[in-house]
Amino acid sequence: FIVGINQIYDDDIDKLNKPFLPVASGEMSKNAAWLAVLASGVVGPVMVYNLFPQLLFRLYSFGLFLGGIYSVPPIRTKRNPVLAGLTIAIVRGFLLNFGIYYAVKHALGKTFAWSPKVSFVARFMTIFATVIAATKDLPDIEGDLKYQIETFATRLGVKRIAFGAFLCLLANYVQAIATGVMAAPGIFNKIPMIGGHAALAMLLIFRHRQLQPESMASVKTFYKHVWDLFYMEYALYTLI
DSSP states (O other): OHHHHHHHHTHHHHHHHOTTSHHHHTSSOHHHHHHHHHHHHHHHHHHHHHHSOHHHHHHHHHHHHHHHHHHSTTTOGGGSHHHHHHHHIIIIIIIHHHHHHHHHHHHTTOOOOOOHHHHHHHHHHHHHHHHHHHHTTGGGHHHHHHTTOOOHHHHHOHHHHHHHHHHHHHHHHHHHHHHHHHSOTTSSOHIIIIIIHHHHHHHHHHHHHHOOTTOHHHHHHHHHHHHHHHHHHHHHHTTO
C-alpha cells in the first residue's frame, strides 16, 4: 500500500530518479497500480483485524495512515525533510519491528513481554531507519530539485548527508557493541552481539571509504550498501 501509493503520486519524479520502477517505467499502468493499492488497503486491515489483537490493528492502521500522508496531497509529509524522516523512522523503525515481534508472539500463543533483546532491536532499528530516512534522497537529488521537493540532500548536499549518515550508523554500531559488553551474562550471545556488530561496523567504514560524492553511480551504490547493512542486521538478530 505505502510503496504503491508513493509510486502513483511520485510518477513524474520517479521518471527522473527511478525510471526502473513499475509505474514510472510504464510496466504497470496507473489504473492497475490503483487497483493493487486499494486492494491491499482493504485486505490488509481486514486480515489484521480478524487475526490479531486490537493493539496490532491500531498500530497497523496508524502505519497505513502515516504511509499515506507521506505521499498524498495536500499533507504530503515527504515535502518536509523532518516530517519525512519522522514518518519513516516511526513506520520502518518502531512499528514494523515491534509489530512483527508482537504478531509472532501472538501467533505462537505466547504473551508479549519487553526484554533487553526486544528493547535493543526496537532502539537499534529505529535509529537505523532514521538514517535511511535521511539517505533515501541521496540518489534522487536531480528530480527533487526539479520538482522543488525539499530534502536534507537538496538542502545540505550529498557529501554532508552521506558523512552524517556514516557517523550516525557508526555510533549505532558502537552502542550495540557497548550494549553487548555491559549486559549481564546470559542476556545476549556475546560473540555475535559484539563480534557481529564490530564486523558490520568495519564493513560500513569500508563502504564509506569507497564513496565518491560527486559520482551519482557511487552515491547510489553507497545507498544500496546502507540497505544491505539494514537487512544484515536482521540476519544477525537470529544469533544474538
